[in-house]
Amino acid sequence: MTEESTRPREIVLGVSGGIAAYKSCEVLRRLREAGNHVQVVATRSALEFIGAATFEALSGRPVLTGVFENVPEVEHVALGRRADLVVLVPATADLLARMAQGRADDMLTTTLLTARCPVLAVPAMHTEMWEHPATVDNVATLRRRGTVVLEPASGRLTGADTGRGRLPEPPEIAEFARLLLEWGIDDGGMPFPLPRDLEGRRVVVSAGGTAEPLDPVRTLGNRSSGRQGYALARVAAQRGADVTLVAGTVADLDPPAGVELRRVQTTREMRDAVLDAAKAADVVVMAAAVSDFRPASTSVGKIKKGQDAPSIPLEFNPDILRELVTEDVPRRLVVGFAAETGDDGGSVLDYGRAKLERKGCDLLVVNAVGAGRAFEVEDNEGWLLGADGSSLSLPMGSKAALAARVWDAVAERLP
Numbered sequence: 001m002t003e004e005s006t007r008p009r010e011i012v013l014g015v016s017g018g019i020a021a022y023k024s025c026e027v028l029r030r031l032r033e034a035g036n037h038v039q040v041v042a043t044r045s046a047l048e049f050i051g052a053a054t055f056e057a058l059s060g061r062p063v064l065t066g067v068f069e070n071v072p073e074v075e076h077v078a079l080g081r082r083a084d085l086v087v088l089v090p091a092t093a094d095l096l097a098r099m100a101q102g103r104a105d106d107m108l109t110t111t112l113l114t115a116r117c118p119v120l121a122v123p124a125m126h127t128e129m130w131e132h133p134a135t136v137d138n139v140a141t142l143r144r145r146g147t148v149v150l151e152p153a154s155g156r157l158t159g160a161d162t163g164r165g166r167l168p169e170p171p172e173i174a175e176f177a178r179l180l181l182e183w184g185i186d187d188g189g190m191p192f193p194l195p196r197d198l199e200g201r202r203v204v205v206s207a208g209g210t211a212e213p214l215d216p217v218r219t220l221g222n223r224s225s226g227r228q229g230y231a232l233a234r235v236a237a238q239r240g241a242d243v244t245l246v247a248g249t250v251a252d253l254d255p256p257a258g259v260e261l262r263r264v265q266t267t268r269e270m271r272d273a274v275l276d277a278a279k280a281a282d283v284v285v286m287a288a289a290v291s292d293f294r295p296a297s298t299s300v301g302k303i304k305k306g307q308d309a310p311s312i313p314l315e316f317n318p319d320i321l322r323e324l325v326t327e328d329v330p331r332r333l334v335v336g337f338a339a340e341t342g343d344d345g346g347s348v349l350d351y352g353r354a355k356l357e358r359k360g361c362d363l364l365v366v367n368a369v370g371a372g373r374a375f376e377v378e379d380n381e382g383w384l385l386g387a388d389g390s391s392l393s394l395p396m397g398s399k400a401a402l403a404a405r406v407w408d409a410v411a412e413r414l415p
Contacts, residue, residue, distance in 0.1 A: 008037050009037070010082050010083050011085045012085070013041070015055070020090040025055070032058065039064065041111055067107050077114050080111050080113070083117050086120065088122060093123075093138075097138050120180055122173050126158070126161065148192060150168060151258040168256075175231070175234070176400065179235075183401065195239060198410075201240070203241040203243045203285070205244070206285070209249045224249070226253055231399040235404050243258070244259070246273045247261060262277070270288060271320045278329075278332070282332060294315060296313040331415060333414060335361060336363070338351070338367070339369040340369065348366060361387065363406070363409060365383070365384055366384075367381070381397070384405065384406060
C-alpha cells in the first residue's frame with residue numbers, strides 16, 4: 001500500500017442555498033468519519049439555512065464563503081490545487097447554471113474553476129426546475145466536461161410536493177464520494193467510473209437473500225445484507241440505465257436514487273419478479289443470495305421445541321439464473337454471482353469456473369466467502385469470469401467500486 005493511497009484525502013464540500021442543505025451536515029460527518037479532511041465552502045444563501053458554526057464544529061475548519069477571505073493565500077487557487085475531490089451538496093439549479101456558464105462570482109465557483117480533481121454534483125430542486133430545458137442543458141454541458149452529476153431521487157420535496165428532484169440520502173452520496181476517491185487511487189489515469197454509457201439500457205438487478213417460511217416464526221434462507229446488489233443498481237442508474245431492483249431480505253438500506261424497487265421474500269417470489277422485469281431488459285444481474293431449498297411444507301402453527309429436533313423435508317427451489325440463460329432472448333446479457341469456499345476438491349476459482357460453465361451466463365462474479373468476507377460487510381473483492389474465457393481480478397475495495405468494474409465489462413459486451 002503506497003503512501004499516496006493511505007494519506008487523508010482533501011475534500012472540498014460545496015454547499016449552496018437550498019432546503020436540502022441540512023443533509024450536507026450528515027454528508028460532512030460521514031466524509032470525516034472515513035478519515036478525510038473536509039473544507040466546507042458555502043454560498044451566502046447556504047448560510048441562511050445552516051449556520052457556519054455547525055459546519056465548523058463538524059469539519060474542524062473555518063467555513064469559506066467570500067473571495068476576499070485570506071486574500072494573501074489566494075485561497076480559491078490553493079483549494080483547487082490541493083483538493084482530491086469536490087462534492088456539491090446540494091447542487092441547486094442556480095449553482096448548476098453558474099457552473100455551466102463558467103461563472104466566478106463567489107468562493108465556491110472560483111474554486112470549481114481551479115479544481116483539477118473529480119467533481120461530484122448532487123442536485124436537489126423541485127421537479128419542474130430539474131426538468132426545465134435550461135437545467136437539462138446545463139447538466140448535459142457539465143457532464144460533457146467531466147463533472148459527475150448524480151440523478152436525483154424521487155420522493156417528498158418541500159411542503160406537500162413530491163416528485164423527482166429530491167436529494168439522494170447521505171449514505172449514497174458518501175458512497176459515490178468514496179468511489180471517485182478510490183478509483184483515482186487504484187487506477188490513476190483511468191476514466192471516472194460513472195460514464196453515461198448505459199443510457200437507454202434497461203437493467204434488472206436482484207439483491208439480498210430469500211427467506212422460506214418453516215412456520216409463522218422461523219425461516220430458512222441465505223445470509224446477505226443486499227449491499228452489493230444495491231451498489232450495482234445504484235451505479236447502473238447513475239450511468240444512465242433504467243434500473244429495476246428486486247430485493248429480498250436486506251439490511252436497513254435506503255432505496256437507491258432513480259431506481260424502481262420491488263420487494264420479495266421467497267425464492268419463488270423473486271423468480272416471478274425477476275423474470276417479469278427481465279422481459280424487456282438488456283442486462284440482468286443476479287446478485288441475490290437465493291435459497292436453493294425450501295421446506296416441502298410449511299407448518300401452520302409454530303413448531304414446538306421437544307426432546308428431539310424435528311425432521312424437515314426439503315425440496316429444490318427454481319434455478320433463476322439458469323432460467324434466465326435458457327430463455328430465448330439473444331440480445332440480453334446475464335451476469336451471475338457465486339459465493340464460494342475452497343476445499344481439497346478445488347480452489348474458489350475452480351468452483352467458480354465450473355459454475356460459469358454449468359450455468360452458461362455471460363459473466364460470473366466469484367467471491368470467496370467466510371471469515372468476515374463478502375457477506376454483511378462494506379467492502380468486497382473477487383474475480384470476474386467471462387464466458388469468452390476472460391478473467392479479471394477485482395481488488396478489495398468498496399462494493400460500489402466492484403460494481404463499477406462489473407458495469408465496465410457489461411458495457412463492453414453490449415451490442
